[in-house]
Amino acid sequence: MFDIGRWQEIFQSIGKNKLRTFLGAFTVALGIFIFTVLFGMGNGLKNTFKSFFIDDATNTIFIRPGFTTKAYKGFKEGRKIQFKNDDIELLKKEFGNKLEYVSARIYKGVQAINKKESGSYTIRAVHPEHQFLENTIITQGKFIDKNDIKNKTRVVVIGRLVEQDLFKTENALGKFLELNEITYRVVGIFEDAGGDNEERLIYAPVTTIQLIHKNTDEIDQINLSYNRSIGISGARKLAGDISKVLKEKHYVARDDRSGIFVRSVFENFEQNMQFANVLQLIVLWIGIGTLFAGAIAIGNIMVFVVKERTKELGIRKALGATPSSIIGLILQESVFITAIAGYIGLLIAVFTLSRMGNSLEDYFITNPQVNTGTIIWATIILIFVGALAGYIPARRAARIKPVVALSDD
Amino acid sequence: MIEIKKLHKSYPMGKDSLHVLKGLDLHIKEGEFVSIMGSSGSGKSTLLNIVGLLDTHDEGEYYLNGQLIEKLNEKKAAVLRNKFLGFVFQSFNLISYKTALENVALPLYYKGVARKERQEIAMEYLDKVELKDWANHLPSELSGGQKQRVAIARALVAQPKVVLADEPTGALDSTTSSSVMELLKEINREGMTVFVITHEEEIAAETDRIVRLKDGIIISDEKVKKNVKV
Numbered sequence: 001m002f003d004i005g006r007w008q009e010i011f012q013s014i015g016k017n018k019l020r021t022f023l024g025a026f027t028v029a030l031g032i033f034i035f036t037v038l039f040g041m042g043n044g045l046k047n048t049f050k051s052f053f054i055d056d057a058t059n060t061i062f063i064r065p066g067f068t069t070k071a072y073k074g075f076k077e078g079r080k081i082q083f084k085n086d087d088i089e090l091l092k093k094e095f096g097n098k099l100e101y102v103s104a105r106i107y108k109g110v111q112a113i114n115k116k117e118s119g120s121y122t123i124r125a126v127h128p129e130h131q132f133l134e135n136t137i138i139t140q141g142k143f144i145d146k147n148d149i150k151n152k153t154r155v156v157v158i159g160r161l162v163e164q165d166l167f168k169t170e171n172a173l174g175k176f177l178e179l180n181e182i183t184y185r186v187v188g189i190f191e192d193a194g195g196d197n198e199e200r201l202i203y204a205p206v207t208t209i210q211l212i213h214k215n216t217d218e219i220d221q222i223n224l225s226y227n228r229s230i231g232i233s234g235a236r237k238l239a240g241d242i243s244k245v246l247k248e249k250h251y252v253a254r255d256d257r258s259g260i261f262v263r264s265v266f267e268n269f270e271q272n273m274q275f276a277n278v279l280q281l282i283v284l285w286i287g288i289g290t291l292f293a294g295a296i297a298i299g300n301i302m303v304f305v306v307k308e309r310t311k312e313l314g315i316r317k318a319l320g321a322t323p324s325s326i327i328g329l330i331l332q333e334s335v336f337i338t339a340i341a342g343y344i345g346l347l348i349a350v351f352t353l354s355r356m357g358n359s360l361e362d363y364f365i366t367n368p369q370v371n372t373g374t375i376i377w378a379t380i381i382l383i384f385v386g387a388l389a390g391y392i393p394a395r396r397a398a399r400i401k402p403v404v405a406l407s408d409d
Numbered sequence: 410m411i412e413i414k415k416l417h418k419s420y421p422m423g424k425d426s427l428h429v430l431k432g433l434d435l436h437i438k439e440g441e442f443v444s445i446m447g448s449s450g451s452g453k454s455t456l457l458n459i460v461g462l463l464d465t466h467d468e469g470e471y472y473l474n475g476q477l478i479e480k481l482n483e484k485k486a487a488v489l490r491n492k493f494l495g496f497v498f499q500s501f502n503l504i505s506y507k508t509a510l511e512n513v514a515l516p517l518y519y520k521g522v523a524r525k526e527r528q529e530i531a532m533e534y535l536d537k538v539e540l541k542d543w544a545n546h547l548p549s550e551l552s553g554g555q556k557q558r559v560a561i562a563r564a565l566v567a568q569p570k571v572v573l574a575d576e577p578t579g580a581l582d583s584t585t586s587s588s589v590m591e592l593l594k595e596i597n598r599e600g601m602t603v604f605v606i607t608h609e610e611e612i613a614a615e616t617d618r619i620v621r622l623k624d625g626i627i628i629s630d631e632k633v634k635k636n637v638k639v
Contacts, residue, residue, distance in 0.1 A: 005518055016506035315502045318463060320491020320519035320567070322484045398483075402463040406502060 006325075010333045017305075024301040025341030028382070031294025032342040035287035036349030036370055036378060042280030044360065044368030049276040059100070060133055061239055063222040063246065064261045072253040081250050081259055085210075085217040091224065094245055098238055100227050101129035104206045104219040110179040112202070114166040121162060123179065123202045125209035133223045134192065136203075140173045141188030148187075148205040155208075157188035159199035182212060239264050291385065298389035302334050306393040313397050314405020323398035330397050334390025335383055342382035346375060410571060410602045411437040411460060416469035418455055429455045431625040432469070437604065439570070442597040444605040444613040447622035453606050454575065456622070460604065461494055461573045462486045474570050491519050495564030499576035501556040503548040509559045510535060510544040516567040534562040538592060554585035561592055571602045578612055590615045 014021045065081035088104055106125035112118060130136070131143040139160070148155055156177060163172040163186075172186045184204065192198035210216050226235050243262045244254065252259030306313070313326055353368050360368070370378075418430040429452045437443050447453040458464035459471065462481065471478045474493055481489070495516075496502075503512045514531035522530070535541050538558040540551075548556055557577060564572050574593065578586035590612060597603045597617075605616055613619045614633060621629040 005524060008524070009518075012506065012511075311502070312504050315504060316515070316519070317487060318461070318490060318496050318502075319516045319563070320487050322487040322519075324484065325519070403458050406463075406498065 003328075006329060006332060009329060010336060013329075013333060014337070020301065020305060020308075021337060024298050025337050025344075027297040027301070028294050028338050028341040028385075029345030029348070031291045031297075032345035032378060032382065033349045033352075034290045036346055036374075037352055037368075038283045038287040038290075039280075039374060040349070040353040040356075040368040040370045041360075041365055042283040043370065044365035045279055045283075046273070046276040047366040047368075049272050059225045059228055059235065059265070061224050061226065061235075061242065061262060061264045063224070063242060064220075064263070065250075066258045066261055068252055068256055068259040070253040070256045070259075072256065073251045075251050081252065083219045083222060085219065087219070087246065087249070088222060090245065090249060091222065091242065095238065095242065098226055098230055098234070100225040101132050102222065102224040103127035103130035103133055105130070105221040105223060106206060106209050106218075107220050108180075108209060108213075110202070112162070112166060113178040114175070117166045117168070119165055121179075121200060121202050123156075123204050123209065125204045125206040127206055130203070130223065133225055134198075137191045137193075138188050139191055140171075141186070143188055143190070144203055144205050149207050152207040152211045153205065154182065154184045155187040155205065156184040157190055157203040158186055159201050160189060160191050161196060161199040162202060163189055165200075235264060291381065295385040295389050298334065298338060298386065299392060302330065302390050302393040303396070306330065306397045309397070310400055310405045313400050314402045317400070317402040318406065326398045326400075327391075327394040330394035331387060331390040334394070335386035338386025338389065339379075339383055342386075343379070346378055346382075350375070410439045410441070410474060411435070411604070412470075412472040413460075414470040416456075416459065416471065417467045418452075418459060418464075419467055429625050430459075430466070433625075433627055435620065435627065435630075437571075437602065439602055440597070440600050442594065442603045442605075442617040443620060444607055444616040444618070445620050445622055446607060446610070446613045448608055450624075451622045452625040453608075453622050457573055457575050457604070457606050460571075461496060462490050487519075491516060491567060493570045495567065495569040495572040497557070497560050497564050497572060497574035497577045499579035501548070501553075501560045501580070503556055503559060503563075505548055508545050508547055509540060509551065512548070512559055513563045513566050516563060520567050531562075531566055534566045535559070537565075538562045552585075553581050554588060557581060557585075557589050558592060561589070561596070565596065565601070569601075571604055572596065574603065574605045576607055577605060578607070578609070586612065 063083075065083050068075070068077050068079045068081065071077045083104075085104070088102060092099065092102060103126050106123075108123040108125065110121055110123050112121050124130075126144060127149060128144050128146060131138070136143065138157070141157070143157055144155070147153070156179070158172060158177070166172070166177065167175065172189060175186050176183050177186055178184075179202070190199075190203070206219065210218070226238055230238065239262045243260060246252075246260050246262075247254055247256070250260065313321075316326065350370065353370065356368055358366060413433055413435040416430055416433040417428075419426040419428045421427075433456065445453045445456060455464070459466045460473075462473075462478065465481070473489065476489075478489075503509075504515070507515070510528065510531050513534055514527040517527040517530060532541065532544060535544050538561055540555060540558055540562070543551060543555060548559070551559065557580075561572075561577075564574075572593075577593065578589055581589060593603055593605065594615065603616075605612070607613055616633060618630070618632050620627055
């Protein structure tokens, strides 16, 4: 490795065989270039997926009842689970310090009429905290408040598009709106970043809707957010505990997956990141494939080189070259060419990625990059590939019998 | 210097094997100038390869410089070749991308001599074969006779005990041939053991002792009478 004489031999061999060296080097540089660029693009893809979720509140948990699929404690399977007000009380009691906001949700389809205008809408009956869970933006008036819940007032907060549909150019605030033949007063108008569907909703106090519907205490869904201080692992545990407590209360078997659904946004996020990771894995395999194709090409060239140099190596042996010095010569040349060429490929790739920047954002690739760790790994792989590509031909070269090598004139 | 006893060598040829050397006995003393004569297929090249440690023998004994050669691994053979033997080939076998000087210096590289010293010694030997002015030329820029003289300088540079020449004049015209033979004679006069293989009577006649080989057996071994020289 540190034998100056051998380096002189290698440089001479490279210098006198420029085309062959260039071809080998080019293949490796190309392989590394493609590998690095693909890997960087994979990272860009992941960056995009991350940015999709960065705006949303990621600490929300949705709890929804379903139908049991297992018989449990004397109850038959296929039983419908119904949440009630006391489920919220239970959750607050059990997990109070870990929760940020909690709200019920009841869905009711209604026919809304304002004078001559009418349409079908969905009422979401909720608690005041719901505003923060959904990031509802009040543009006029107010959201449902504590007094509305307490007094079961007949008020609604309507979406921007509901106002547009039913009140046209009029201002809806303070006006009355007839929903399924019951009159409510509009106390607020909201916008939502969630889009058109969200802005065609009507919010009402959960207690009011329960009163109107035979004074029931049933609710359809519970939304809550947890304190961020408990962290991702704390949140995962919380989701599990909530599921456990509610399943116990409603006589649902613990391993029944569809009796009660507890979904959290961060799980969606992780699922999508997993998708991005799989994509990157595929990209990575393509890259590795390319790299190995490059290694095989180098190996091929080295085999050819050894064949071409058979006579020279035979002469060297006749003059006193030992097999290990022949292996060293071929191997060192191969590793040297691979390392230099690969490094050039790597530099060009890093440069390309940085030039690319965010120009591919339309294709879901944001800020494609490779980190230092990847670069170090790529370098190690390179040297390994060079050694692998050189070793087999080198061993073959060392086995050349001088007699055979010198006899083919 | 070289002592061979009951040497046998066969090459496998499919199912059969070709018996090339059939029990040779040969003793070459230090300072001798010997030629091995024989037509092609007589086994003379095989003998040279075995003597040159480029190939191994099957049976019999071979002593080089008093050392019994047996079960040599490649590394040992390489070291012995470098230390005791100098080769001159019919087709010169110079490395095409190295200059005359670099070619001559190569055995010294494998001997472990420092670069600067290598260059100096190589230049000295190039001077000896009167090619000092051609030191920085590539083999392709040299004539056949010059190439062979570079090869001879290379064979001598590591100061071996024996110079083995395989048809050294086979690729040369008669004038050049005789100058190459003169060079070999001169080397021999300086005390070097020279071992030449040839199928040409005139070349063999230049040496001091002719060993004739036919079908793997030595048929004659006699001193040359110097007065019959033409």
